Amino acid sequence: MALATVPKSAAGDATISRRRAANHSRARAQAIPFLLPALGLVAIMLLVPFAVTVYQSFTSDNGITSSFIGLQNYGDLINDPSFVRSLANTFMWTIGTLILPVGVGLLVAILTNSIPGGRWLRFAFVLPYAISGASTAVIWGFILRSDGALNQAIRFFGLTPPSSGWLLEWPNNTLVMIVANTWQATGVCVILFLVGLQAIPAETLEAGSLDGASGARLFWHIVFPQLRPVMIVVIGMSIANSLRVFDLIWLLTKGGPGSVSETLAVTMYRQTFILSDYGAGAAVAVVLAIIVVASSWLYLQRQLKKG
């Protein structure tokens, strides 16, 4: 999809004349001012804090005094049931995001691509994508409250809503928040799948239907394999996004009651800024970073291969 190629190294070109080579080494020095604003911003605001967080995860730090304690923060985390719960929630979020927004997104892209007026219907799914996580939380908070719109609708149909409410009991709270996130995140999957669908050459589809494929068979054997590159991108992006969700959980439950609906992103925030346990918070952040980078591997490999 993207046209990404790693710029070829100028140094490897044996045919350049000596004069041009001299020009090149001057040009190398000239490149530094061009690189500096971006590199400076990223290095000072992101890379240095990253290194500091990694170091901090090996210290005991209450925000005022700090001492080196090796791997103890990590050991404490493994023995902390609320961290294990947070890890389990994070896993639920990832699986839920892979099934719901990706699945519904594919379905909607295919259906709206094949019916008249699909363009306008698609808009309903794409619109929430432009809405922020905080606004999504406000809308869904209104829907999910015990006197909210969902329970009202359930009573309207003569059923009884769960007595404990939607956001007060695990695993219900995590599940309904995954649904709320699906509402917001499906749009981007629809857009990407549609780009993939429209890139399939009409001749491929014609050839398929001439060979007698139609409906589901045409989809599985002709369309689906062609969507593979887009699928990898959508899956990679969805995994990364599911691991980063913070706004929705923070505004809907603050990770609670207690810490039952926390994911790692929320646990880190609570440990650091609510409990002022900077060491433990840093350890959670490092665990999260490792999971994010490891799970983006599939996606990254693809980027590298193209480069």
Place this chain on the structure above:
Amino acid sequence: MIVRALRSALVWALALLWLMPVYLMVVNSMTPAKQYSGNPAWMPTGLAFFQNLSTAWTDSGFGDGLLNSLMYSLSAAALAVLAAALAGYAVVIMPLKRPTLWFWLIYLGTLLPLQIFLAPLFKAYVAVGLYDTNLGMILIYAAICVPFAFFIVRNYLSTLPTEITEAAQLDGASWATVFWRIHFPLIRSSLLAAFIFQFTWVWNDLLFGITLTTSPDRRPVMAALAEVSGGFASLGPPVTLAAAIVASFPTVVLFIACQRFFVSSLKAVG
């Protein structure tokens, strides 16, 4: 025929389901806050949208939040896009040693979760007096936006034929002149795509807003919305919903107006 009808019915049902939260938000944001019965309205019961909004505006500094976010989004996205364009030019066009190393150094920032930057930034901001300042917010937002903008610019520049640069070099133009005269105009549309994307990102951020600011006249809009939402019970749901609509309005309009740019920058991610 039946299959086709079923298909249409399914899409329509899903689309209505998806629009329902937006519908409920709009309808209930118009209910006068004092008359709110405690039960969500399914039909419009009033026209008090602006009254509700002004409650949010005066009672929790929501207007300040909007203006702050406008400033943060515009300046951070512009800074980031400009820095990214220069860096992309250096890495792709100029004969730089180890371009791949430089690429990964800058790009790394977008792979890591934001949580990994938070605590050291908070401490450093407090230490150097950037905590709760406009400059501090612009700097962190710009830094966060650089890697992705850089990625888009680099991808686009890599597709240009090398003859363009060579021809310009023969004329004896300096690298800066070549950048401003030749490459900058060529990458303008991908810069615009990156700008819109990053504007939206900054506008929608909550995490840095609640971590690095505290006073209402420095706080970005999503942090202000979080506070209005925290006062859900006291100000009443209609006020919170009205605030959420206004907070979402700029990005929704931008998104609809520039859908093409969003799609093209999303394509660049792949």
